[in-house]
Amino acid sequence: MTENTAQSLLDSLTSPKQVMDLSDEQLPLLAAELRKRIIDVVSKNGGHLAPSLGVVELTLALLHTFNMERDKIVWDVGHQAYAYKLLTGRASRFHTLRTLGGIAGFPRRSESPYDRFGVGHSSTSISAALGMAMARDLAGGKEHVLAVIGDGSLTAGEAFEGLNLAGHMGRRLIVVLNDNEISISPNVGALSLFLSRTLSRRWVRQMRKDVLQLLRSIPRIGQKLALYAMRGEWSFKSFFTPGMLFEAFRFTYIGPVDGHDLPALCRHLQMAAAVEDGPVLLHVRTCKGKGYAPAEKDPTHFHGVGHFEPETGLLIPSGNKTPSFTGIFGKTLVELAEKDDRLLAITAAMPEGTGTNLFEERFPERFVDVGICEQHAVTFAAGLAASGFHPVVAIYSTFLQRAYDQIVHDVCLQKLPVTFCVDRAGLVGEDGATHHGVFDIAYLRHIPEMTLLAPRDENMLRHCLLTATTSGLPCAVRYPRGAGMGVPLEAGLRLLPSARGEIMQEGERVAIVAVGNRVRPALEAAAAIEKEFGFRPLVFDPIWLKPLPAAQLAGIARAFDRIVFVEEGCLAGGFASAVLERWADDGLLRGQRIRRLGIGDAFVEHGTQAQLRELVGLRAPDIIRAVRELVLKD
DSSP states (O other): OOHHHHHHHHHHOOSGGGGGGOOTTHHHHHHHHHHHHHHHHHHHHOBOHHHHHHTHHHHHHHHHHSOTTTOEEEESSSTTOHHHHIIIIIGGGGGGTTSTTSOOSSOOTTTOTTOOSOOOSSSOHHHHHHHHHHHHHHHTOOOOEEEEEETTGGGSHHHHHHHHHHHHHTOOOEEEEEEOSSOOOHHHHHHHHHHHHHHTSHHHHHHHHHHHHHHHTSTTTHHHHHHHHHHHHHHHHHHHSSTHHHHHTTOEEEEEEETTOHHHHHHHHHHHHHOOSSOEEEEEEOOTTTTOHHHHHOTTTTTSBOSBOTTTOOBOOOSOOSOBHHHHHHHHHHHHHHHOTTEEEEESSOHHHHTTHHHHHHOGGGEEEOOSOHHHHHHHHHHHHTTTOEEEEEEEHHHHGGGHHHIIIIIITTTOOOEEEEETOBOOOTTOTTTOBOSHHHHHHTSTTOEEEOOSSHHHHHHHHHHHHTSSSOEEEEOOSSBOOOOOOOSSOOOOOTTOOEEEEOOSSOEEEEOGGGHHHHHHHHHHHHHHHSOOOEEEEOOEEESOOHHHHHHHHHHOSEEEEEEEEESTTSHHHHHHHHHHHTTOOSSOEEEEEEEOSSOOOOSOHHHHHHHHTOSHHHHHHHHHHHHHOO
């Protein structure tokens, strides 16, 4: 079959049900075409390349075995769902992946009826699929429900909570474990295939029940005999397979199976579907980045990648050589740790993404990657802090949401000195609604004992980090994704006076209070206003979001009757809300005309950061417009 003919195969599919009718010869051809399409689009749009390439055969086997018009698949995280999107009616729109107005980078219920559950954060699939399985049973349905979860996601507590309840309930459910880390030799794989094929058959399972029942019926020694028999079975299976853990959760364990062997995958999925008396776990071994040599060689780099040359895998330079906030954070943390051996760094499966890999290289004994376990990371840090150390917990804003309870009870209630470095605060871009860090101000500022800093640039980030790690208090520092402002870095670090902001520009008539990375566009807007109206607005950077620079803000409330607040976070419960609450309590609200620019009461779509800031009104022109409206409304 020629390349043109093979390429037409994907475009000819209008429904996932058609995949069920493909021949054994067509499936590998379609797999190659899927990989080519994914590489071509991700090289232009960026995205999660290696995870999606690793599950091409698994996706085909799932759609070849199960009926997507009836059966339900829940993808965990959704990093690996590109092939699924292509095969469920979105091939013609796949070139719009992660672009403004295009298809999302993650499964999304509003996008397709085949996206049964919206995802973006890890370890939710088993719980959601179990809920669907119970709903099916209550409604008298017969469909299969599957959760596809990676070995990384299986480290999180919620995944084990789902396994535990699924085993307890005993409902019919299939969990597919996509394992791309553990090496399995061919010999063990062959023996495992034999064990899975034999021990999971219905007649074998029934015979096992009958034998155990017979043993238990023997007077006096029956229970012991049954227990010995079960221990023997567990020892036998666990010696050859890693299935004992899942059997302990009362799952029927099948596997491991080669995740790139389509016939074997289909046979094992059929085997899993045939088990009718409880949950099943199918262990699939895959290669992350399969079929694209650069991604196979460096799956971490190609997990989430920007623009690159598909022929070579080389990144296409963005043209902006300014160091990122993340990079500056990583270097500064190492600098601080050189002088303070009580400092430790903790991250949740994101050492490169958070910049803590630099700390790991320099101080491996003081670095901990806890895996995808944000809740554990925070309480673990609290234990360290309670023992005299000062842990720095670096987690993306959107993922820190998962540890809210631990921040409240394990850190702040006990007044423990844990520093939270909240990376990706604000709009993150193409990953969309599940990943925007727009809620952290609102969910952190109301917690007693918590302090919160928002640096306007990379130089101020360094000072904020020193201040946070020497404060002796729970403290969070929020900073955005991407390149810094390009400002020069001061040679030394300085402590910031508590609850004290900085006036960036003295002015009259209008005050602009801008938070974090919105300070620069506020200054740009102020310069344009001066040219248009002949006066200079005041621009104030609070730096401290909690405790508020109350005295300086009170001075603004008294001196100005036109005030604009700008923050890259949600308006409900955000910084402006905090200030207005304080002014109301202090009797400083006297009819001033106020505009609040920020994220409204809606989730923000995916697109570039620049596009999204234009969409929600957070650029310099939007600040100019707000000031103009206040000035002209006389």
